[in-house]
Each structure stands twice: as structure tokens, then as C-alpha cells.
Amino acid sequence: MIELRGLTKSFGANTVLNGIDLDVKRGESLVVIGGSGTGKSVLLKCILGLIDPDSGTIRIDSQDVTRIPRQALLSRFGMLFQGGALFDSLPVWQNVAFRQLKGRMPRAIAKAHAIETLARVGLPARTADLYPAELSGGMQKRAALARAIAAQPEVIFFDEPTAGLDPIMAGVINDLIREAVTDLGATAITITHDMTTVRTVADRITLLHGGLLRWVGAVADLDQSGDAYVDQFIHGRSQGPITALR
Amino acid sequence: MILVSPLARLGHWALGLLAGIGRFSTFTLDAISHGIRPPFHGREIALAFLQIGWLSLPVVGLTALFTGGALALQIYAGGNRFGAEAVVPQIVAIGMVRELGPVLVGLMIAARVTSSIAAEIATMKVTEQIDALVTLSTDPMKYLVLPRVLAGLLCVPALVAVGDIIGVMGGWLVATERLGFVSAPYLRNTINFLEPLDIVSSLTKGAVFGFLATLMGCWFGLNSGRGAMGVGRATKGAVVAAAVAILAANLILTEAFFSA
Ligand SMILES: Nc1ncnc2c1ncn2[C@@H]1O[C@H](COP(=O)(O)OP(=O)(O)O)[C@@H](O)[C@H]1O
Ligand SMILES: [Mg+2]
Numbered sequence: 001m002i003e004l005r006g007l008t009k010s011f012g013a014n015t016v017l018n019g020i021d022l023d024v025k026r027g028e029s030l031v032v033i034g035g036s037g038t039g040k041s042v043l044l045k046c047i048l049g050l051i052d053p054d055s056g057t058i059r060i061d062s063q064d065v066t067r068i069p070r071q072a073l074l075s076r077f078g079m080l081f082q083g084g085a086l087f088d089s090l091p092v093w094q095n096v097a098f099r100q101l102k103g104r105m106p107r108a109i110a111k112a113h114a115i116e117t118l119a120r121v122g123l124p125a126r127t128a129d130l131y132p133a134e135l136s137g138g139m140q141k142r143a144a145l146a147r148a149i150a151a152q153p154e155v156i157f158f159d160e161p162t163a164g165l166d167p168i169m170a171g172v173i174n175d176l177i178r179e180a181v182t183d184l185g186a187t188a189i190t191i192t193h194d195m196t197t198v199r200t201v202a203d204r205i206t207l208l209h210g211g212l213l214r215w216v217g218a219v220a221d222l223d224q225s226g227d228a229y230v231d232q233f234i235h236g237r238s239q240g241p242i243t244a245l246r
Numbered sequence: 247m248i249l250v251s252p253l254a255r256l257g258h259w260a261l262g263l264l265a266g267i268g269r270f271s272t273f274t275l276d277a278i279s280h281g282i283r284p285p286f287h288g289r290e291i292a293l294a295f296l297q298i299g300w301l302s303l304p305v306v307g308l309t310a311l312f313t314g315g316a317l318a319l320q321i322y323a324g325g326n327r328f329g330a331e332a333v334v335p336q337i338v339a340i341g342m343v344r345e346l347g348p349v350l351v352g353l354m355i356a357a358r359v360t361s362s363i364a365a366e367i368a369t370m371k372v373t374e375q376i377d378a379l380v381t382l383s384t385d386p387m388k389y390l391v392l393p394r395v396l397a398g399l400l401c402v403p404a405l406v407a408v409g410d411i412i413g414v415m416g417g418w419l420v421a422t423e424r425l426g427f428v429s430a431p432y433l434r435n436t437i438n439f440l441e442p443l444d445i446v447s448s449l450t451k452g453a454v455f456g457f458l459a460t461l462m463g464c465w466f467g468l469n470s471g472r473g474a475m476g477v478g479r480a481t482k483g484a485v486v487a488a489a490v491a492i493l494a495a496n497l498i499l500t501e502a503f504f505s506a
Pocket of ligand 2: 040082159
């Protein structure tokens, strides 16, 4: 359903993506791993049209994205941003119900629905009327997650969904993402550094390094990938082909 | 090389400037075009009117009051040298309505409104809230820019009208309390002296200044660099650009309205 061919993106002299080819099938859950600053977030933003790639094509349902009206296209997408990106001028429930309120859903119904969605990410109903700045970092992340899944989008992108959460809450979120894919049939791309997330959420995994997807494979093959980069990453070794500056 | 490189740099700079002007013009036209294309975000528009119009009243009133009073004192002192101190009501009226009312309100709006628009939108940009807005199928031009620019265009003339009146009353207060003018003739002189064109020019300036002030806030906010430093730069740039644009527009409008 999502096809990337030869995607490149540089910021000045900094080449971040250097020819990305990727296919994500409908109803599949892909996890992208890779060191920080390797361009994982940039990759998702290119697909959403938030960043214009320098070259390459992005096709969704075999249609070039530059030919599809953007608002119509994005109404099928949900995105959890790495920093949450909640609107701090709106209370939490209006953040979660943002799309429904814009779609003229009656406010009372939208609010009830938002409170339900908040409950699914482990936030109590009393958080609905708070402003994002009144929540802790982990709670903001969960509220943002609620906003991403509230309208039951066909395609959901999760940018580090469990970063900053305690292990139990991370487990809840991992299950939630898995559910969205298995039960609702959503297509998901998840960026994470959390190996538990990788193993719970992924159908397939890919490692982004040096502007390229170095390895793509099924979760069952992760431990026998035969790829030195993947091995170093999943075992968190400081020695290996990926240089860690010290 | 030594000869070419400054020229090349100048050319580079000029091209950058032209590209910037081009992008800003497109942005301006885009903002205007959203004013006639539904859907409109009613709540956002109402909030902008409250923030930009209603809540600016105190600062506008105080600025006008103090300036009108000081103006009366100065005109009295200056006029005294020619035995022309009787013209205080007329000169206060014309000075306030034609120039000081719109310009001071415009500059106060640049200080109060442009800065807050730029800082808010820049922070939204830096924290990916603009990206989130787009992802939720909402056009930032329509959701953020249009309400603010519309409020600037429609509220600032009203603020200027209030400023003009309070400024004239500031002059009246000082003239009657401190300079020995009699209240009723002072007000009669003021009203008889002002012409419709004075008031039309005052309100037109208000609309133009309000448009410029809010537009600059949005433009610099949306084009903010990254991080806290980006927000700071955007805010500073917006206020400076708005103030300079207001003063330049004032000269052009004064020329257009009053040069015979
Ligand atoms: N808007 C931008 N302007 C300039 N550089 C950027 C921008 N966005 C990302 N980058 C750069 O791109 C690289 C990849 O960033 P990112 O995709 O956020 O990394 P990560 O893989 O940790 O998500 C970084 O070096 C970052 O500095
Ligand atoms: Mg990232």
C-alpha cells in the first residue's frame, strides 16, 4: 500500500536519506529501527508530505502522492509525533477529538468518544479537561497516541511511542499498537529503540543506517539476520560497524 | 576572484531577497484567498477577535490618553511663542486623528499582538504542532493565519477610532484642567475642525496597519528556525518588520490622502 522508490533527502550538506526503497503491505506492521539522527522521523514526514524529498517517488495505493489531494489523503492517516505535538491551546479532549470536531461531530459525542480513547491509552477521564502543559511527558505522549488513533485511520505512524514511559505502560501501548493492526486492520509503521516494542509490534523490521535501509526482514529472522549492523543494534553493543563517538 | 566574489555575494543576496519577496507575496495572496473560501473556523476567528481586538483596548486607551495630553501641552507651549495658543483643540484633533492615533495604535499592536502571534506560531512550528495540524487535515493558513489577519484588518480600525477619541479627550482633559481652556468651546472647535477625510484616513490606516502587523507575526512564526533561538529570532524579526512596515505604509498613506 505504501511504496517508496529511490527516496533522497538532504538538509544542506547533511544527506539524511540516500535512496530508500520500501514496500509496506496493507494491514502490515513495519518497525523501523536505527540510531538517533539517522533520519527515521524524516522518512515518516516525507511519506506524509510534511517534508518534500529531493528525489524519488512515494506511491500510496499505487498512486503518486503528488497527484492525490493532500487533505483527502491525510484523512486516512494518523501520526504520533516523536515530541507528542499536542496543541497546547486546546484541552486534552479537544486534541484527541480534533478531527471529529472539525468534521462537525456534536461536541458532547466527540468528548465522550475522546474520553473512551483516553481510557484505551491508560489516561483517566479527569485528564480530558486538562491542558497538555498540565500533563507529565509520558502522559502527553499517551494523549498524543490517543489523538493519532481516535479517528481509526487506515494507516498509522508511531514515532517512538514508548519513549519516556514506564515498562508497564510501555507494555500497554505495545499491545494497543498490535491491536490496532490485528483487530482494526490498520497498516502501521513504528519507529522505536525499544526491543520489546520491536518484538511485540513488528511483522517486519527494517534498519535505517547511513541513509539506506540496510536490512529488511521478518521478526522471526531478527536474531539470525546475519547482518552485523542489526546484531550490534539489537544487542546494544558499543563495538561494531556502527561507530559510537565517544 | 577578489573582484568577482563581492559581486557574486551581492548577486546571491539580491536573488535571496527577490525569492523572499516572491514567497512573501504568495503568502499574502494565499492568506487573502482563504478569506473568501470556506470552511471557516468560527471559534478560532472569535478567539482572535477577542485576543487582538478586545484585549488590546487597555494598552491602546492608555497610550492615546497620555499622548493626547502631552500633545496639548506641547502645542500650547509652541503656539505660545506666536500668540497662537488658541489652536490647541484643532491641532490636537488633527494630530491625533491623522497621525498619532493610527501610528501609535499600530506600533502598540506590533508590540503586543505581532510579538505574541510570532512567538506562538513559531513555538507551534518548533514543537511539530504545525505538522500535526496538517496531518489532521487542517490547513494552517485557514486555522492560524486567516483568523488573526482578519481580526487585525477589522479590529485595529476600531481600536484606532477608540484611540483617536481617547487621545482627543486626553488633550481636552489637560487643556481644561491645566491650560485654562473652557470645556464646551474646546469640544466644539475639535468637532467643527475635523473633516470626514481625516476620519476615513485614520480608519484606513488602522486597517492597513492591523493587516501588516498580524501578517508579519504569522509569516515570521511559520518560517521560524529550529529551537528556542529560532522562536526568539522569529519574534524579533516579526516585531521589527511590522513596525517598519507600519511606519513606511503610514508615509505612503499620508501622501495618498493629504498631498494636494
Ligand atoms: N527540518 C530540518 N532541518 C534541518 N535538518 C533536519 C531537519 N529535520 C531533521 N534534520 C536532520 O536530519 C537528521 C535526521 O533527523 P531525524 O529524522 O529526526 O532523526 P531520527 O532518526 O532520530 O528520527 C538529523 O541530523 C537532523 O539534524
Ligand atoms: Mg526521530
